[in-house]
Amino acid sequence: MIDLLSVLAVSLYAGVLALLLPFAGHRIVLLILSRRGRGETGELAEPRPTHPAGPVSASSPAPLADPAPVSTARVTVQLPVFNEKHVVERLIDAACRLRHPAALLQIQVLDDSTDETTALAERCALKWRRRGVEVGVIHRSIRTGYKAGALAAGLDEATGDFILILDADFVPAPCLLESLLPVMQDPGVGLVQARWDHINEHDSWLTRAQALLLDGHFLVEQRGRYLGGRFFNFNGTAGLWRRQALLDAGGWQHDTLTEDLDISYRAQMAGWRFVLRDDIGVPAELPGTAASLLVQQRRWAQGGIQTARKVLPGLLRGRFRPAVKLEALLHLSGHLAHPLTFVLAVLIVPSAIARSVLGVDRLWWLDLAVFAGATGPFLCFYLTAARKRGRRWAGAMRGAAGTLTLGAGMSVLLSRAVLRGLGRFRDPFERTPKAGATGRSSYERSRRAFSGRALAVAAGSFMIVSGTVAIARGYWASLPFVALFASGYLALGLNAGRTRHS
Secondary structure, three states: OHHHHHHHHHHHHHHHHHHHHHHHHHHHHHHHHHOOOOOOOOOOEOOOOOOOOOOOOOOOOOOOOOOOOHHHOOEEEEEEEOOOOOOHHHHHHHHHOOOOOHHHEEEEEEEOOOOOHHHHHHHHHHHHHOOOOEEEEEEOOOOOOHHHHHHHHHHHHOOOOEEEEOOOOEOOOOOHHHHHHHHHHOOOEEEEEEEEEEOOHHHOHHHHHHHHHHHHHHHHHHHHHHHOOOOOOOOOOOEEEEHHHHHHOOOOOOOOOOHHHHHHHHHHHOOOEEEEEEEEEEEEOOOOOHHHHHHHHHHHHHHHHHHHHHHHHHHHHOOEOHHHHHHHHHHHOHHHHHHHHHHHHHHHHHHHHHHHHOOOHHHHHHHHHHHHHHHHHHHHHHHHHHHHOOOOHHHHHHHHHHHHHHHHHHHHHHHHHHHHHHOOOOOOOOOOOOOHHHOOOHHHHHOOOOOOHHHHHHHHHHHHHHHHHHHHHOOHHHHHHHHHHHHHHHHHHOOOOOOOOO
């Protein structure tokens, strides 16, 4: 019986590793693609879709077809908000300062709030209307479709041919439209996405780790997809849409928790081309506590799996290159790595014990090899992002270590969200709390305590016990993994990510 359990433990450990290997390799592929130069980009499909396909350069758009003066383009700026009293005035002020002819600019505050946010938004909008800016508040008393529903309602009343979307925690520079609109002179471009920058990056290890996580996403992951001719996604904010692309994609839909990812794939499958401008940054507020981060990440994890179930069947049947299909499969199923990583953490020491029982102790090096193979690609990934942002090597190493710790810690907290996405659960859309200058969101205070704390602390305690057993039995090769997961689980479980304002 003991031998059978040992075989099962080792087999399960090997199976999980085999399933995780493609995700690690995926990071290496994106890193290589992100280093491509101009003129090396690929095409999306064979044959080309209705609209022009294949990306243009991130830093300098390719020759434009049928150019039109961007100064005459009518633009609608949509600001979806829900109970954002700490940041709504800052958001409206920033949007109204965007440089564009006033007669061609419409600002929509898409407000689903149930608190004083609505009154603050109305007052701020009135101030700007008196200055000649067309800004209105569209208030919904029933949040049908949540953010996707608000965007759809706004689109029905939008007068712009181009739609700029900004979440409540973003503070764009006045030149943002001037920077993004020229790309739209190419009639085949449906979206141009800017990079996210970070207002509160230095508040804590948690915000620093998130900053590097997002830098890796934009400067390596998104850039790799873009330059490699793969599908990449609108990030929900800081992106300028062509209205027709939204309509051709079927409009905003709320059958997933990631309406931005969903419509991105539908628009590109309809033939529209997306452009990444990772040289243009839009400052935004990072979640300042483990609780607010968990709200955001759970939504992304569950919604990502929902979107995979929704769009992958049609995409895999489509006439796209195999490399495009494979990238889409790995991209949309990427959140499956969370439960797999958690299972791996649980099995590290039991599998070492099982190998000892089976008399294959000579495979002690396997844990070290797995640790190097699992963490190496991610370290290279985030070190590259850190260097691209001008961080020195010492700071880049610390940042990459913090980001790995955060990723390991989130595995236990996001596993349930992934499983709910697989199980077709329809959970409500929970927006990420924003604190503004107050340091902590009142929306967050009104919620129950950090719901993942007990689970994270329990997982961290289990890893400490595993580490103790590993030391006692001499399984030294298992300790790097144990230390990584223990630190990640306990850091989040004990809410060590509090900002200095909390």
